[in-house]
Amino acid sequence: MANISLTWLGHAGFRLDGSSGKRVYIDPWLDNPKMPESERVIEQIDVLVLTHGHSDHTGSAIDIYQQHTPAVVCMTEIGDWLDSKGVEAHGINKGGTIDIDGVRVTLTDARHSSSLPDGTYAGEPAGVVVELDGTRVYHAGDTCVFGDMQLIARIYEPDVAILPIGDYYTMGPREAAVALELLGVKRCVPCHYGTFPLLTGTPDELRKLAPGVEVISPEPGETIEL
Numbered sequence: 001m002a003n004i005s006l007t008w009l010g011h012a013g014f015r016l017d018g019s020s021g022k023r024v025y026i027d028p029w030l031d032n033p034k035m036p037e038s039e040r041v042i043e044q045i046d047v048l049v050l051t052h053g054h055s056d057h058t059g060s061a062i063d064i065y066q067q068h069t070p071a072v073v074c075m076t077e078i079g080d081w082l083d084s085k086g087v088e089a090h091g092i093n094k095g096g097t098i099d100i101d102g103v104r105v106t107l108t109d110a111r112h113s114s115s116l117p118d119g120t121y122a123g124e125p126a127g128v129v130v131e132l133d134g135t136r137v138y139h140a141g142d143t144c145v146f147g148d149m150q151l152i153a154r155i156y157e158p159d160v161a162i163l164p165i166g167d168y169y170t171m172g173p174r175e176a177a178v179a180l181e182l183l184g185v186k187r188c189v190p191c192h193y194g195t196f197p198l199l200t201g202t203p204d205e206l207r208k209l210a211p212g213v214e215v216i217s218p219e220p221g222e223t224i225e226l
Helices: 061-068 076-084 149-156 173-183 203-209
Strands: 004-008 014-018 023-026 047-049 071-075 089-092 097-100 103-109 126-132 135-139 160-164 187-191 223-225
Touching (some): 004 135, 023 126, 047 061, 071 076, 076 089, 103 149, 135 149, 173 187
Parallel strands (some): 160 187
Antiparallel strands (some): 014 023, 097 103
């Protein structure tokens, strides 16, 4: 029996459901064009993780907190901004780990940019490793490939990698294939593609470039077992 399930919310958003009943959301942008109607209303959320400040990752965070008051984990500068908006956040930094009632969240490096919807400086972008019920999921956030992904592999040994493949704003399939080599994972869930015409990378392109890796591409709203 799988320890956790993973649901793609469209764009870069995901929901993790553990066998323990814990539910974690990563970068849920409830207004994204690919967001299924069935997922726009959140019934339960224990932990909300934000990788960086851009509105397509943080745009729903305040509303979600006001409705459900989950534990929020993010970069320290985003945490300060959220605190000013009435959101109590755990603002940590890269390499830092926090354990929230059995859900371990670690921020990792990422190569991108980061600012909040009102232009406030949001610190550096991050990826995240979530360990839930014995399964480790690495969500790279918005990033290009970088050599130190091999350190993420060495230190955290993720079971599955969630990688952006859309190109233009993040890496495309060619860089994502190299990222998979560095990470050494055998399962990948692509994201940040197909939301807008500019995001042209596809899972099929990644499959051609990453033989030996199971590229799992659920439809928005579809749940897979890990």
